[in-house]
Amino acid sequence: MATNRWLATGNFFSTYKEEQRIFLTNIDRLTIWSLIAALYAWPLIFQMSNKNMLVIDSILVAVVAVIGLNMVTGFAGLISIGHAAFVGVGAYTAALLAASWGESHAILTHAWPLVILFSGLVGAVIGGFVGLPAMRLKHLYLAIATLSFQMIFTWTINFMTLFNQGQTMPLPRVFWLTGKVVRKDHYFFWYFVILTVIVMSGFAVRNLMRTRYGRCLIAVRDNDRAADAMGMHPGFTKVYAFALAGFFAGMAGAMHAYLFRGAGIESFSLHQSISYLAMAIVGGLGTLSGSFFGPAAIQFLDLQVENLSAWAGTILGSSMNLATALRPLTFGLVIVLFLIFEPRGIANWWRITRSYFKLWPFRY
Amino acid sequence: MKKLTVTDVTLTFGGLNALTNVNMDIQPGLITSVIGPNGAGKTSMLNCMSGFYHPTTGELKYGDTRLTASSPHEITSLGIARAFQNIELFSGMNVLDNLMLARHRMLDYSFLDAFFYTKKASRVEAENRDYVEGVIDFMELEAYRKSTVGNLSYGVQKRVEVARALTLGPELILLDEPMAGMNIEEKEDMVRFIMDIKQERNTTVILVEHDLGVVMDISDQIYVLDFGELIGHGTPEEIAKNERVIEAYIGEE
Known part of the structure; x- marks a missing residue:
């Protein structure tokens, strides 16, 4: 029998291994790989200003962080309002290395991928430690426990001289095969680095979700009593979910620190934690694609509202204070509207679009 | 195959005795039913066996392994699987x-x-x-x-529930009211599955069930609970004649 690997129709599987694949049809594979290729290619074709590249880079950093948040809040169903603190753990790990070895130590400038990975591992350890209350606590109480970590983190950074009391701790420029990455190329260079990390994380998450290490997360979300009866320790599984979130957050933090050439407390505040949560919700909790859409949507919205409030400030008197209130106002409004009208997030629109094109030109 | 023994198990919830000095001897390779009126402690007994509750006093043993203080995932790894009453x-x-x-x-x-x-x-x-x-x-x-x-x-979900317990590859399977709320065809199917679980998959079955017709037909051994106390056990024929059981179900004359 001739096998058809291009379309979903007539694509019959005869072994279990065939059904394990990420891309069930060649069209899926082609679409995703050409999308990734396009993401790598476009900055080479269109010259972007440093300012715009920085915005895009910070979206990408947020994507890595939100992938982590989606592991714990989306897949495992444990609300974490301390995610920016985990990102901060990663950033301060890199910054502490720079502070203790000297800013231009060869490991920091040349072996920076290792520094990013190491920060991820430190994030995982801290994440697992902070996740320990999840062994006993549930729902809102657990959320408060993560909130307390956010508070402890902020205070520790603000009051310890080791962390420069929250002032920026510098990180060096890095070297690539072509030599030192200079100011002009800095954001351009990090775009590719972070994109690579995202692609790898994306595939890693897909891999995890088709094995026991991902399924157990959904099990504790859906029903942790039954998960216990299935022979997994629900407490350890939740701690593991936090460690996983900490890993991605730690990597995001190290990249954030490298990108902005320093770590300062203002990027890892409670406000940022809520932002990450908003990104995850708007993108779609418990979906991988949501981790890409959410940060992009929220950052884009943020920029537009900033322009809008600048414009509003020119026509309205400063006494009205509308311009400053506009940003938190729209931010809250968007989250509420999404929770009411599209709780499954932008990822659901993506799903609907995909299923439309799967059937096209037929309607059903 | 190992034997599950329940010795003098008492389970107390703040002054209320859900189970009082219950003794059971679950023979391997058979279908053992636990019956009793509402609130008799059947599900509490099953929860003790599967580790969701820990008996206040008394002991549970599977072969030579003590189950009294084990958590559900430890008990699962011993080869005891459980299907829930309310679909979980x-x-x-x-x-x-x-x-x-x-x-x-x-x-x-x-x-x-x-x-x-x-x-x-x-x-x-x-x-x-x-x-x-x-x-x-x-x-x-x-x-x-x-x-x-x-x-x-609902009926299919119940079947998935039993299937999930079977997928654990157990030696002993605890079924908590697998036929509750089913229509007659679904019930017949489920009875057939339970018989096959015993015969083809060589698994000990502990069945908690309200449908006495089914219980009398397929059980090898029956334990009857009433208000947390064991009021009778034996083969279906013995139970049908047991006066305390009849009294608990129908009332005194």
């Missing part, structure tokens, strides 16, 4: 993933194998998928393999 499936996942979750302990690849989806992970997944397909075949769930569990009908 992973409602967001499809039937296949629900059953693959029951293979959790048997998927013996490392985290890094999973992270990179190595050949080993792929092979182990495929092997266990094969086992799961065996159970799907046994429980006649082929048509629902890829359906989300939350969207299935």
Whole structure:
């Protein structure tokens, strides 16, 4: 029998291994790989200003962080309002290395991928430690426990001289095969680095979700009593979910620190934690694609509202204070509207679009 | 196969005795039913056996292993599986993933194998998928393999619940009212499955059930509870004649 690997129709599987694949049809594979290729290619074709590249880079950093948040809040169903603190753990790990070895130590400038990975591992350890209350606590109480970590983190950074009391701790420029990455190329260079990390994380998450290490997360979300009866320790599984979130957050933090050439407390505040949560919700909790859409949507919205409030400030008197209130106002409004009208997030629109094109030109 | 023994188990919830000095002797390879009126302590007994409750006093033993203080996942690893009375499936996942979750302990690849989806992970997944397909075949769930569990009908969900317990590959399976709320055809199917679980899969069955007709037909051994006390045990014929049992069910003359 001739096998058809291009379309979903007539694509019959005869072994279990065939059904394990990420891309069930060649069209899926082609679409995703050409999308990734396009993401790598476009900055080479269109010259972007440093300012715009920085915005895009910070979206990408947020994507890595939100992938982590989606592991714990989306897949495992444990609300974490301390995610920016985990990102901060990663950033301060890199910054502490720079502070203790000297800013231009060869490991920091040349072996920076290792520094990013190491920060991820430190994030995982801290994440697992902070996740320990999840062994006993549930729902809102657990959320408060993560909130307390956010508070402890902020205070520790603000009051310890080791962390420069929250002032920026510098990180060096890095070297690539072509030599030192200079100011002009800095954001351009990090775009590719972070994109690579995202692609790898994306595939890693897909891999995890088709094995026991991902399924157990959904099990504790859906029903942790039954998960216990299935022979997994629900407490350890939740701690593991936090460690996983900490890993991605730690990597995001190290990249954030490298990108902005320093770590300062203002990027890892409670406000940022809520932002990450908003990104995850708007993108779609418990979906991988949501981790890409959410940060992009929220950052884009943020920029537009900033322009809008600048414009509003020119026509309205400063006494009205509308311009400053506009940003938190729209931010809250968007989250509420999404929770009411599209709780499954932008990822659901993506799903609907995909299923439309799967059937096209037929309607059903 | 090992024997499950319950010795002098008392379970107290703040002054209320859910179980009082219950003794049971579950013979391997048979269908043992636990019956009794509402609130008699049947599900409490099952919860003690599966580790969700820990008896206040008394002892549970499976072979030579003490179960009294074990948690559910430890008991599962001993080969005792449980199906819940109120459906406790992973409602967001499809039937296949629900059953693959029951293979959790048997998927013996490392985290890094999973992270990179190595050949080993792929092979182990495929092997266990094969086992799961065996159970799907046994429980006649082929048509629902890829359906989300939350969207299935009640009767099918109950069947998935039993299938999930079977997928754990147990020596002893605890079924908590597998026929509650089913129509007559679904009940007949379920009875057939329970008989097959005993005969084909060589598994000891402990059945909690309200339908006395079914219980009398398929049980090898019956324990009757009333207000947390054991009021009789024996073969179905003995139970049918036991005066205390008749009194508990029908009342005094």
